[in-house]
Amino acid sequence: MSKNRILLAATASLMFFAGTAFADGKSAGQTVDDSALVSKTKLALIENQAVPGRDINVEANKGRVLLGGMLETEAQKKAALATAAGTAGGSANVIDALVVVAKDRSVGVTLDDTTTQAKLKAELLDKLGQGVSINTEVRRGEALMSGFVNLEGTKTKAGEIAKGIPGVKKVHNRLVVAK
Secondary structure (H helix, E strand, C coil): CHHHHHHHHHHHHHHHHHCCCCHHHCCHHHHHHHHHHHHHHHHHHHHCCCCCHHHCEEEEECCEEEEEEEECCHHHHHHHHHHHHHHHCCHHHEEEEEEECCCCCCHHHHHHHHHHHHHHHHHHHHHHCCCCCCEEEEECCEEEEEEEECCHHHHHHHHHHHHCCCCCCEEEEEEEECC
């Protein structure tokens, strides 16, 4: 696990120096604290054998941890949320943006999902701009968007964009407006 710890430490350092799109609403101390919380949570998820930790996006904003991604079972989701609650000071500080969708798909469906996700990312970038960072995942035509955004209108617009992408059958808009 030392390799994972080094990777997480490097990620935390990069986040600190690069900043985030929403750091203007946080103090330098909050930014550092959130970076440390992300690293601590991600490491705990990776170390938990009941959770596919590498498949979960972890973000933090003012001490609140957001878990985003697609998992195969409710048991994995429950374990991930419990793990994050242990690092974030309780479940009240954890935002659930996880979706359960079966992972097994044919090569053709996987290729379709990859193409759909690329179209979604391109449209989000084109219509919302470079300053908005939204995590996306598409599985079996279900599109998940997670992360923190600065305005309710951004969340709404992202949902509208996703619904208009060919190949998207269902949208899980789990974006959270940062406070």
